[in-house]
Amino acid sequence: MAAITIGKLASQTGVHLETVRYYERIGLIPAPRRARNGYRHYRSEDVRRLSFVRRARDLGFDIEEIRTLLALAEPGQxxxxxxxxxxxxxxxxxxxxxxxxxxxxxxxxxxxxxxxxxxxxxxxxxxxxxxxxx
Amino acid sequence: MAAITIGKLASQTGVHLETVRYYERIGLIPAPRRARNGYRHYRSEDVRRLSFVRRARDLGFDIEEIRTLLALAEPGQxxxxxxxxxxxxxxxxxxxxxxxxxxxxxxxxxxxxxxxxxxxxxxxxxxxxxxxxx
DNA sequence: TCTTGAGTCCGTAGCCACTACGGGGTGTAG
DNA sequence: CTACACCCCGTAGTGGCTACGGACTCAAGA
Incomplete structure (x- = not known):
């Protein structure tokens, strides 16, 4: 199976590639592992998390609200x-x-x-x- | 009669004082005459113009649209x-x-x-x- | 094997419409 | 004379991206 690169993550979630990097920078999504060449390597969980973020943004939640939602969505809450x-x-x-x-x-x-x-x-x-x- | 200073213009139009200076900077409203002390000196026409701008902003027109509206509102059009x-x-x-x-x-x-x-x-x-x- | 084109890396700057800040000068009332 | 409000200016910050530039890497075709 092919690795999930940032481009694939972007197209699968509908989030602009540069926005993905932006979300990582502001700590909304975790920094992924890197391949030997330095490329970002995502897992399917990251796809779900980012899809969640995108839908919440579409619904007009702002970044801080989404941070809260993500925290509340953590297991055991x-x-x-x-x-x-x-x-x-x-x-x-x-x-x-x-x-x-x-x-x-x-x-x-x-x-x-x-x-x-x-x-x-x-x-x-x-x-x-x-x-x-x- | 008291001169219209920027503070009075702001309170009469409901536009934030710093926003008035911003509008002047971007050329949305003309630069007014200055008193000897450097203070801005507005005329009642300026109050009308800025009120127009404010109402248009309230209606959600963006700055460029307002520029156009102001041009269209010029006499003889x-x-x-x-x-x-x-x-x-x-x-x-x-x-x-x-x-x-x-x-x-x-x-x-x-x-x-x-x-x-x-x-x-x-x-x-x-x-x-x-x-x-x- | 070489080349071409797509994908990725990074940091930084720009977008809109303000808003805030800092450090100074000025005007007025008590 | 002393507060204190008002005004001056330029610059930087806000949110949520988006764009740019220059360098690297990788996969496919000739």
Whole structure:
């Protein structure tokens, strides 16, 4: 069986090769063994760990949160509660981001809509941006 | 009447003082006149311009987009169409961000929900993150 | 055997939009 | 006169990568 080099790890996990090295540098993933030529040599466990990281990033967890998740995922931790807490806090963040964006989208939509009528003297989008109150 | 110093400009527009200097440095707002002591001296027009910038930033436009908007807002431009195009493109971005976050929130909600039953062997949140397929 | 091209090594710098820091000068109220 | 707030400037740090440059190694083809 062929050794897992950094390139293979990258393509198997969908994490950019240079990002893998970055994660190693900041200690998010452990430094792997090196072959005689100096090349990094990963095991299938590393693939799983990095996939975990990638999915967590995709879900918008930041690096520090992922560090915590990885620690909680260590064997022997009966940590479902803590994980749930972290996930719920994160969910709260996401939901307030969503409602921010929704308010924002409806503001934009409103001023774009007005453009359609085109009997307006000035540009409603610029007007909204230039309005003296927020 | 008191002169508009950078601190007043900042508090009137809600833009951080150091951010005002940053915007000046990158040429987003013009460099103001200086008093004899070297202090920046703003006019009410500058307050309007910076407020515009702030609202656009709040709506998630990036600096380059705002540069364009400011140029289009210059007098003598009959540019409503272009502004609308920019705004619509931006709205598209926002809407896809919203749906990304919504998918993400329902994923998270689903795995948190499973935790509630608590007859589960392992932690569903970690399971989801650790699942081999995305 | 030689060459070509892909893969890997490393450190460093750049990206965006700020934000903070440090060390100084200035203005004002008590 | 002494606090203390305000302002000046340049530089460095933030997060999470991404890109660059120059050197090495390895596998496959001619």
């Amino acid at each position: 009966s940590s479902c509660d803590e994980v749930r807490k972290l996930a719920m806090a994160h969910l709260g963040d996401i939901q307030s981001k969503i409602s921010d964006l929704q308010r924002l989208a409806s503001l934009l939509t409103a001023s774009i809509e007005q453009c359609r009528g085109s009997e307006v003297p000035a540009c409603p989008v610029l007007d909204m941006l230039g309005a003296s109150a927020a | 009959s540019s409503c169409d272009e502004v609308r195009k920019l705004a619509m493109a931006h709205l598209g971005d926002i809407q896809s961000k919203i749906s990304d976050l919504q998918r993400l929130a329902s994923l998270l909600t689903a795995s948190i929900e499973q935790c509630r039953g608590s007859e589960v062997p392992a932690c569903p949140v970690l399971d989801m993150l650790g699942a081999s397929a995305a």
